[in-house]
Amino acid sequence: MGRLEGKRAIITGAGSGIGRASAVLFAREGAKIIAVDRMEEAVDETAAMVREAGGEISSVAADAGDEDAVKGIVEHCVSKFGGVDAVYANAGVSGGLVPIEEQTLEYWQEILRINLIGPFLAIKHVTPLMIKQGHGSIVCTASVAGLRANAGGLPYSASKAGVISLVQTTANALYGTNVRVNAICPGLIETGMTKPIFDGARARGKEDKIGQLNPLARYGHPEEIANMALFLASDEASYVNGQAIPVCGGLSSTHPFAASRPGT
Template sequence: MGMVSGKTALVTGSGAGIGRATAVKFAAEGAKVVVSDVNAEGGEETVAMIEKQDGKAVFIKADVAVSDEVDALIAKAVESFGRLDCACNNAGIEGKIVPFIEQPLDNFDRIIAVNLRGTFLCLQAEIRQMLKDGGGAIVNLASVAGLIGFPGLAPYVASKHGVNGLTKNAALEYGKQGIRVNAICPGGIDTRMLDSLAEQSTGGEITTREMMDPLHPIGRIGTPEEVAELIVWLCSDRASFVTGANIPIDGGFVAQ
């Protein structure tokens, strides 16, 4: 029996990276998985990966920054698998590295719309459904940038601090009704987003690994699969006393 056997799980932004690894892990641990992303090709590829391993999954395209699309996503998820037990709000963007006073307003607005508003909208819709279903578990993707600052990334840092705040409030308000809500705060993880940030920082003069590995006390960046392990565990009954937490998974980055 897997950690989440018999449960239904939703993962936003699961067309690649941490989201994809999480969707695959949910399926491997026995869940039926709703894969969602704005990138239909990537989402369908994730579904194919799950089905190749004899798992059950469906792809539903949605932009988490659009309220109607989030509501439709939850409705279609329940239509597909009958209920919603677990959710991972992973969809997010990094934006541009720009000094604070030079940050373009459109960059700020888009990052806040996807990362913070998107998480807020998903939490609202997921909690409404989980109240009907008798409880559930939600994991939000924050970041070490939700715990400390990073020069040049003010909108991203603000959005991820906000995700940690939403997590605490949702956990406090719905814990007695059987809904646990946690956030995880990844450090450098081997994803397209990290490659983008490294490219912006160095202009491609050194590789992502050359730049990021030495910044982590463990000596390397993490993998999406390592993050997925934590997410699925938090959504399982094994984490039944864990809620309202903002958990670093960062190879010791914020311990420095």
């Protein structure tokens, strides 16, 4: 028996990185998967990987920050698999590092729409089903950047701090329902979103320096975040609720940084 045997799970941002690793792992542990990503070709590749490994999956090209799309994804999971036991609201964007004086309203709105409104929409549309069935687990991707400063850009960090508050407040709003809501706070993980950081370091011959600020002195891998998502989605985490759990090699214990003045 797998750790998610018989479970039905929705995973957003499943076209690459953490979402893809989670889809593969969840399916290997027995879950039936609805994999969601804006990039159709990428999410279809994830589905092919899962099927090749013997898993059951349906891929959906959709925007996780669009309410009609999210509602349709939940309905699709119910129609195809008969219900929803777990949701991993993982889709997100970094927005890069833009000086504050150059940040526009639209720039902030798009990052918040995907990173924060997306998880809210997933929670909004799946909780009625989970409450009715008497159980469910919702996992959201936050970030160590949402815990304190100097781990990401301004709107990205603010959006991830919002995700942390969202899971805390929602866990309490769902008092007595047996629906759990938690967040994962990854540190520096090699994904498509962080590719520019890794490419730049490698181009300068500094790959060995990537991740050096955390006590493990290395960067993380998508599979290491997927392992935490698996735990939180499973019944093994039946008494874990309203938490934001760092998976960061210890970075969040200090958040060391190199200070710089504006314009330098």
